[in-house]
Amino acid sequence: MIRKVLFIALLGSYVAVIVPFSSYLGNRSIVNKLGYMPEAEIVKFALGDLRYLASQWAVFKVMLYFGGMVDNDINKLKLPPEYPGMSRMISNAVRLDPYNMDAYYLAQATFVWDVKDSAKEINKLLIYGMRYRTWDYYLPFFAGFNSAYFLHDYNSAAEFMKKAAELSGDPLFTTLSARYFHEAGRTELGIMFIDSMEHSAKDEKVRTSYHTRKEALLNAQKITDAVNRYREKQNVDPNTIEELISKGFLNKVPVDPYGGKFYLSKNGRVESTSKFAFGGQSR
Amino acid sequence: MFTNLYQLNLKWIIRDRVLQALVGVALLLLVLVPAFSVLSMRQVQELSITLSLSFISFVLALLAILLGASSVWRDIEKRYTSAVLTLPYSRGSYLLGKFFAIAVCLVCSAAIFTLVAAVAISFSSGLYQSSLPIRWLHIFTAVAFDVLKYVLLVAIAILFSSISTSFFLPIFGTISLLLAGNASQEVFEYLTKDSVGVKTAKPLLYAAKGIYYLIPNLGAFNFKVSAIYPVALSSQGVIYTLLYFLVYTTIILYLAVYFFSRREFP
Amino acid sequence: MKALEITGLSKIYKTKKAGVVNALSDLNLVISSGEVFGFLGPNGAGKSTTIKAIMGLIKPSKGDALIAGVPASDPHSRLNIGYLPENPSFYDFLTGREYLYFIGTSFHMADNLLKSRTNEVLDKMELSLAADRPIRGYSKGMVQRLGLAQALLHDPEIYILDEPMSGLDPLGRALVKNLIKELKAHGKTIFFSTHITADVEAVCDRVGIIVNGELRAVDKVESILEKGITGYNIHVRTGGDISLFSGFDFTERDSGILEFYTSRALFKQFMEIVVHANCEVDLVEPVRKNIESFFLELVEKR
Numbered sequence: 143m144i145r146k147v148l149f150i151a152l153l154g155s156y157v158a159v160i161v162p163f164s165s166y167l168g169n170r171s172i173v174n175k176l177g178y179m180p181e182a183e184i185v186k187f188a189l190g191d192l193r194y195l196a197s198q199w200a201v202f203k204v205m206l207y208f209g210g211m212v213d214n215d216i217n218k219l220k221l222p223p224e225y226p227g228m229s230r231m232i233s234n235a236v237r238l239d240p241y242n243m244d245a246y247y248l249a250q251a252t253f254v255w256d257v258k259d260s261a262k263e264i265n266k267l268l269i270y271g272m273r274y275r276t277w278d279y280y281l282p283f284f285a286g287f288n289s290a291y292f293l294h295d296y297n298s299a300a301e302f303m304k305k306a307a308e309l310s311g312d313p314l315f316t317t318l319s320a321r322y323f324h325e326a327g328r329t330e331l332g333i334m335f336i337d338s339m340e341h342s343a344k345d346e347k348v349r350t351s352y353h354t355r356k357e358a359l360l361n362a363q364k365i366t367d368a369v370n371r372y373r374e375k376q377n378v379d380p381n382t383i384e385e386l387i388s389k390g391f392l393n394k395v396p397v398d399p400y401g402g403k404f405y406l407s408k409n410g411r412v413e414s415t416s417k418f419a420f421g422g423q424s425r
Numbered sequence: 426m427f428t429n430l431y432q433l434n435l436k437w438i439i440r441d442r443v444l445q446a447l448v449g450v451a452l453l454l455l456v457l458v459p460a461f462s463v464l465s466m467r468q469v470q471e472l473s474i475t476l477s478l479s480f481i482s483f484v485l486a487l488l489a490i491l492l493g494a495s496s497v498w499r500d501i502e503k504r505y506t507s508a509v510l511t512l513p514y515s516r517g518s519y520l521l522g523k524f525f526a527i528a529v530c531l532v533c534s535a536a537i538f539t540l541v542a543a544v545a546i547s548f549s550s551g552l553y554q555s556s557l558p559i560r561w562l563h564i565f566t567a568v569a570f571d572v573l574k575y576v577l578l579v580a581i582a583i584l585f586s587s588i589s590t591s592f593f594l595p596i597f598g599t600i601s602l603l604l605a606g607n608a609s610q611e612v613f614e615y616l617t618k619d620s621v622g623v624k625t626a627k628p629l630l631y632a633a634k635g636i637y638y639l640i641p642n643l644g645a646f647n648f649k650v651s652a653i654y655p656v657a658l659s660s661q662g663v664i665y666t667l668l669y670f671l672v673y674t675t676i677i678l679y680l681a682v683y684f685f686s687r688r689e690f691p
Numbered sequence: 692m693k694a695l696e697i698t699g700l701s702k703i704y705k706t707k708k709a710g711v712v713n714a715l716s717d718l719n720l721v722i723s724s725g726e727v728f729g730f731l732g733p734n735g736a737g738k739s740t741t742i743k744a745i746m747g748l749i750k751p752s753k754g755d756a757l758i759a760g761v762p763a764s765d766p767h768s769r770l771n772i773g774y775l776p777e778n779p780s781f782y783d784f785l786t787g788r789e790y791l792y793f794i795g796t797s798f799h800m801a802d803n804l805l806k807s808r809t810n811e812v813l814d815k816m817e818l819s820l821a822a823d824r825p826i827r828g829y830s831k832g833m834v835q836r837l838g839l840a841q842a843l844l845h846d847p848e849i850y851i852l853d854e855p856m857s858g859l860d861p862l863g864r865a866l867v868k869n870l871i872k873e874l875k876a877h878g879k880t881i882f883f884s885t886h887i888t889a890d891v892e893a894v895c896d897r898v899g900i901i902v903n904g905e906l907r908a909v910d911k912v913e914s915i916l917e918k919g920i921t922g923y924n925i926h927v928r929t930g931g932d933i934s935l936f937s938g939f940d941f942t943e944r945d946s947g948i949l950e951f952y953t954s955r956a957l958f959k960q961f962m963e964i965v966v967h968a969n970c971e972v973d974l975v976e977p978v979r980k981n982i983e984s985f986f987l988e989l990v991e992k993r
C-alpha cells in the first residue's frame with residue numbers, strides 16, 4: 143500500500159518534471175542543441191570504425207537544425223542561425239569520413255548561400271572531398287558553381303566544370319565554359335544550378351530550401367527583366383519597383399519567399415531586405 | 426547496516442584490477458592532453474578542454490557500464506547470492522549498496538580526473554594565448570552532469586541486472602540505452618517537427634512520443650558546449666536537469682528493487 | 692518453542708527445457724527448539740529446495756515457513772539463523788577474516804565481540820593459518836569450513852546447514868559431527884540436510900526422510916532404531932540339555948556356549964524356556980536394520 147502510493151507519487155513527480163524539462167530542451171538554442179563534438183581526430187581514435195556512424199550523426203544533427211531553421215522561417219519565427227556550430231559539425235563529419243557525401247551536399251546547400259563569404263571555405267572542403275570521391279562529378283560541379291556565382295572566378299569555374307563533364311559524361315557541363323559564365327546573368331546562373339540540385343535532393347527539407355530559393359531568384363529575375371526593359375525604353379535606371387509598376391513594366395510586386403521586401407539598389411540591382419537567407423532579416 | 430554492504434562493494438571495486446588499469450590508462454591519457462593539444466595551432470586551450478572532457482566522459486561511461494552491468498551478474502554467476510542474500514538484509518539494501526558504491530566510485534574517479542585535467546588544461550592554455558578565458562565553473566558543471574548521467578546509467582544497468590540472468594542484457598541493454606538516450610531529443614524533434622520536411626504517420630508519432638518519455642534523456646546532461654565555447658550556462662537547464670536526474674534515477678532504482686525482490690535464486 | 696514451522700510447503704519449478712518440476716509437495720514439518728533434525732534424502736529429493744524456501748531465496752508455490760514465528764519472507768527472520776549454503780561460495784576478493792568481519796557487522800555484532808568470536812570460530816574450524824589469505828586461494832574443504840565458521844560467528848539459536856559434511860575429509864566430517872553435538876549441548880536448534888544415513892545416526896534426535904519432494908517419514912532416531920529390531924542374538928550357557936530349545940537355531944561355541952537367534956516375535960517364548968531350564972544367559976543382543984536399510988526401503992517403496 144505504502145509502496146503503491148510512493149510509486150504513484152514518483153510517477154507524478156516525473157510528469158511534473160518532464161513537462162517543463164522537455165519544453166526547456168525543445169527551446170534550447172541551436173548551439174546548445176548541436177552540442178559539442180570532440181575533434182574528429184579524437185573521435186576517430188575513440189570510436190574506431192564507428193566513426194562513420196559518428197560522421198553521419200553529425201550530418202543528421204546539422205540537417206535537423208537546418209531543417210529547424212527552414213521551419214522557423216516558414217512559421218515566421220525568429221531564431222538567430224548558428225552557422226559556426228553547424229560548420230564545425232560538418233567539417234568534423236568530413237574529417238571523420240571523407241567519403242560522406244551528405245556532408246558536402248549539406249555544406250553546399252546551406253552555408254555557401256547563407257553565410258557571407260563562405261564560398262572559399264566551402265570550395266576548400268569540396269577540393270578535399272575530390273581527393274577521396276574521385277569518381278563523383280557533384281563535387282567539381284559544386285565547386286565550379288561556387289567559383290562562378292560567388293567568387294566570380296570564371297576560369298576556375300570552367301576548370302571545375304570540365305572535370306565534372308569528364309566524370310559524368312554529361313554534355314551539359316561542357317557548355318558551361320568560361321565565356322558562358324561571363325555572359326550569363328548571375329540570377330540565371332543561380333536558377334540553372336538550383337534547378338539541377340532540386341531534382342537530385344533527397345531530403346525534403348533541403349528540397350524545400352532549394353525550392354524557396356528558386357522562387358526568390360525567379361521573382362527577382364522578373365524584376366530584373368522589367369528593369370532591363372525599362373532601361374531600354376527610358377534610357378535611365380528606375381529608382382524604385384513602384385516606378386516599374388506605375389509605368390506598366392510589372393503588374394505587381396513579386397513576393398520574396400524569405401519574407402523580405404524587394405528593392406532596387408543604387409546601381410539598379412534587385413535586392414531584398416531578407417538578403418535571400420533564412421533568418422536574414424534578423425541579422 | 427546498509428553502509429556495510431556499500432563498503433563491501435567499494436572493496437570489490439577497489440580490489441578489481443580492471444579498475445586500476447582503467448584509472449591508470451585514464452590518468453595517462455589526461456597527462457597526454459597537453460601533448461595532443463599543441464597539435465592544434467589555433468585553439469590549444471579549446472582543444473585541451475575538449476580532449477579532457479571527452480576522456481573523462483569516455484572513462485566514466487566504461488566504468489558505469491562495466492561495473493553497473495557486472496556487479497549483480499557476478500554475484501549470481503559466482504553463487505555469492507546464496508550467501509549474501511540470506512543475511513538479514515532486504516534485497517533492496519543489497520541492490521542499493523551496489524548502486525551507491527558504484528556511484529561513489531564514479532564521483533571519486535571524476536574528481537581525480539578533473540583535478541588532473543585542470544592541471545593539464547592550465548598547462549596547455551599557458552602554451553598558447555587564447556582569446557577566451559577558461560571558465561572553470563562551466564568545466565566543473567559539465568563534468569558534474571556527466572557524472573550524473575553515468576550514475577543514472579548505472580541505475581539502468583542495475584535494473585537490467587535485476588531482471589536478467591545473463592550478462593548480455595545488462596551490457597547491451599545499457600549500451601543501447603546510452604546511445605538511444607543521447608539521441609532521443611534530436612530524433613524526437615526531427616519526427617515531431619510539424620513541418621514540410623517530415624510527415625510522420627500518426628501511430629509512429631505516438632510511438633516516438635512514448636519512447637521519448639520512457640527512455641532516459643541523456644542528451645540533456647550535456648553541458649560541454651558552455652565549457653568549451655563562450656555560451657552562457659542556463660541555470661534553468663541546470664535545475665531542470667538535476668530534478669529530472671533525481672526523479673528518473675529514483676524511479677529506475679524503485680523498479681530495480683521491485684523486480685529484484687521478487688526474483689528467485691534457486 | 693517452535694524453531695521452525697513449515698506448513699504445506701510446495702515448490703513447482705517451471706523450466707523451458709525440463710517443463711514443470713514438482714520439486715517439493717506439501718511439506719509439513721515442525722522443529723522444536725533445541726532439536727537436532729536430520730533431513731535425509733537422495734540427490735534431487737527437494738532438501739535444498741526446502742532450505743532455500745526457508746532462507747527466502749525462493750518463493751514457495753504454496754504454503755509457508757516460519758522461523759521462530761517470523762515469516763521467512765521477512766529479512767528479520769534471518770537475524771537468529773546461522774546458514775550454510777550447499778557448496779558455498781564467498782566473496783573471494785576478501786580474506787577469510789575480512790569475510791567474517793562482513794558477516795559479523797551484518798548481524799550487528801559489536802566490534803570487540805566480533806574480533807574475539809572471529810578468532811574463536813577460525814580456531815574451531817582450523818582456519819587460523821589461512822585467515823589472512825584471500826578466499827580465492829582456499830581449497831573446497833577450506834571454503835566449506837569457512838562456511839561453517841560464518842554460520843557460527845554470531846552465535847545464533849538456529850542453524851540451517853545444507854549438506855554440512857560434503858566436501859570434507861574424514862577429519863573434517865568428525866569435526867562437524869563434534870561441532871553439532873557441542874551445539875546441541877548448548878541447546879541450539881540444528882536443521883541439516885544430508886544424503887548419508889550414518890551422519891543422521893551419529894548426531895540426530897529426529898530424522899525426516901524426503902523422496903521425490905515428498906516427506907515419507909518423520910521420527911525419532913531412537914524409535915526408528917527400536918522399531919528396526921528384527922530379532923535377538925542370545926548366548927546361553929546350558930547344562931548340556933538342549934532338548935528344550937528344539938525349534939530354535941543355534942550354533943555351538945567351544946566353551947559350551949550356544950548362540951541362538953530368535954525372531955522378535957518368539958523372543959518372549961524363548962526367554963521363558965531359558966527361565967524354565969534355569970540356564971545362564973551370557974549376552975542378549977538386538978539384531979536390527981540400521982537407518983540405511985530403513986531409508987533404502989522407503990526410497991524403493993513407490
Ligand SMILES: Nc1ncnc2c1ncn2[C@@H]1O[C@H](COP(=O)(O)OP(=O)(O)O)[C@@H](O)[C@H]1O
Pocket residue numbers: 691704705706709712713714732733734735736737738739740741
Ligand atoms: N532451478 C531449478 N529449476 C528446475 N528444477 C530445479 C531447480 N532447482 C532444483 N530443481 C529440481 O528440483 C528437485 C529438487 O532439487 P533439490 O532441492 O536441489 O534436491 P536436493 O535434495 O538434492 O537438495 C530436483 O529434481 C531438481 O532437478
Ligand SMILES: [Mg+2]
Pocket residue numbers: 735738739740777
Ligand atoms: Mg541439495
